[in-house]
Amino acid sequence: MNIKLPALSLLLALSAPAFAADTATIKVDKPWARESPPTVTNGAAYMTLVNTGKEADRLVGASGEVSATVELHTHLMEDGVMKMRPIKAIEVNPGEPAVLRPGGLHIMLIGLKKPLMAGENFPLRLRFEKAGEIPVEVKVRKMESEDSAQQSHHPDHKAQ
Numbered sequence: 665m666n667i668k669l670p671a672l673s674l675l676l677a678l679s680a681p682a683f684a685a686d687t688a689t690i691k692v693d694k695p696w697a698r699e700s701p702p703t704v705t706n707g708a709a710y711m712t713l714v715n716t717g718k719e720a721d722r723l724v725g726a727s728g729e730v731s732a733t734v735e736l737h738t739h740l741m742e743d744g745v746m747k748m749r750p751i752k753a754i755e756v757n758p759g760e761p762a763v764l765r766p767g768g769l770h771i772m773l774i775g776l777k778k779p780l781m782a783g784e785n786f787p788l789r790l791r792f793e794k795a796g797e798i799p800v801e802v803k804v805r806k807m808e809s810e811d812s813a814q815q816s817h818h819p820d821h822k823a824q
Contacts, residue, residue: 690721691716711764723791
């Protein structure tokens, strides 16, 4: 009986990482940022967050070495003026992708340590309430006319 218990413990310990990998329910699609002119000290990262699980989750933070501060932000219309505001979380519901895009929800990069150059990548770590931390590589691209097309409004994306 003593031989079986250690063997069972070892089997469970070795299989735990496989179970953890199977529970990842948040998929990050096409993370990107615009290149920045040399004199601009702030930037933003955009992406689509897809919840493949059955329960809602929330993006509650992000971090990275690309800038002094990394915050979750949204755009709001106040007194006829569009303004950016920090937010506590971005809801990521099953079957409702959360789209982070110019003019909407985004990850603000405050105090860039160097300009964002088209063709380069930089890492970010996204922190979810349930899914935990997810590393992503953000691709920096040139500002093009397609960026303007992505600024259409998506009223079904919720921030808190």
